[in-house]
Amino acid sequence: MIREDRFLISRKAFAIDLATVTGEQHERGDRTAFSGSARAIWFRRQSGVTRACLGSLMLFSHYLPGRLDLDDPNAVLSADLDGRYGGDCHGRWDGENYWGAQKPDTIAEHLALLQPMLANYPKVPAGYDGWWRF
Template sequence: MIRDDRFLISRKAFAIDLSTVTGSQHPRGNRTAFSGRANAVWYRRQNGVTRACIGMLMLFSHYLPAPLDLDDPHAILSAELDGRYGGDCHGRWDGTGYWGAEVPDTRDAHLAILQPMLANYPAIPAGHDGWWRF
């Protein structure tokens, strides 16, 4: 992944909760295969409407040149990871409506992050590190 200091919605960047970056790796010939995940938030725009999204990123690479330091989230995120699937959105707020979890506690937890996130667009929400892109 690549870390940008400046946010551009066209780059489809993610702000990541570094405390949730996890993964495992194993040898694959003379390379290393890695599979992991991280909780993230991001902005997307559709039909002129900006949306704040929350969900999970699947992090993987089948052919890394060397093993990663699994205790260092920045080392994991800085690797050449494959992001072809983007984020798995669990909740989305567009300023007027919420889409996502139906469990009230989960919905409320999402909105506690998404509402101020959208109100402060394009700021990185507290507790997240950004902007990361594939």
């Protein structure tokens, strides 16, 4: 992944909770395979409407040249990871409508993050590191 200081919605960037970056790796011939995940937030635009999203991000690579330092989230994120699947959205807010969870407590938790996130677009919310793109 590549970390950028400037946000451009066209680059499909993610802000990541570094404390949630996890994964495992194993040897694959003379290369290393890595599979992990992280909690992430992002903005997307559809039909001219900007949406704040939260969810999980699958992190993987089948052929890294060497082992990653799994104790360093920046080292993991800086690896040549595959992002073809994007984020798995668990909740989304467009300023008018919420999509996501059905449990009232989970909805409240999501909106507590998503509403101020959209209101402060494109700032990175506290507790997240951004912007990362594949």
